[in-house]
Amino acid sequence: SSWFHVSYVTDWGTVVAMLLGLGIVFESGWLVNPPHRFFESSDPTLDFPNKRSIIPTYLILLVAFLVPFAVFAASQFLEPRRNYHDFHNASLGLVQAIVLTLFFTELLKY
Secondary structure (H helix, E strand, O other): OOOOOHHHHHHHHHHHHHOOOOOOOOOOOOOOOOOOOOOOOHHHHOOOOOOOHHHHHHHHHHHHHHHHHHHHHHHHHHOOOOOHHHHHHHHHHHHHHHHHHHHHHHHHHH
16 A cells, blocks of 8 residues: 555645745735834834844754754664655654744734
8 A cells, every 4th residue: 555645735735835825925025015113213212232143044944954854864764664654744744844833923923
């Protein structure tokens, strides 16, 4: 019996649709414009020292996606009975979690 099931097409399709939705709706500003509030740039109550990013973007990508994916892959290659179905489900769950986190984070910003 094949491990592939038709419901996986729906799962991966949802992930791709949410990624496209992030790009089209939130990042382009085409459908949703963030609220704008007027403020004076010389207002001392708004002054805060601008600091460079403490954690670089590549490290966030590494820790959030590549390290768990590497653990999943390593566990599959070290397992005497390899089960690609488990690897697929783990990868799908990781990608869905990251995309849903990005989507709802952007949604709540607006």
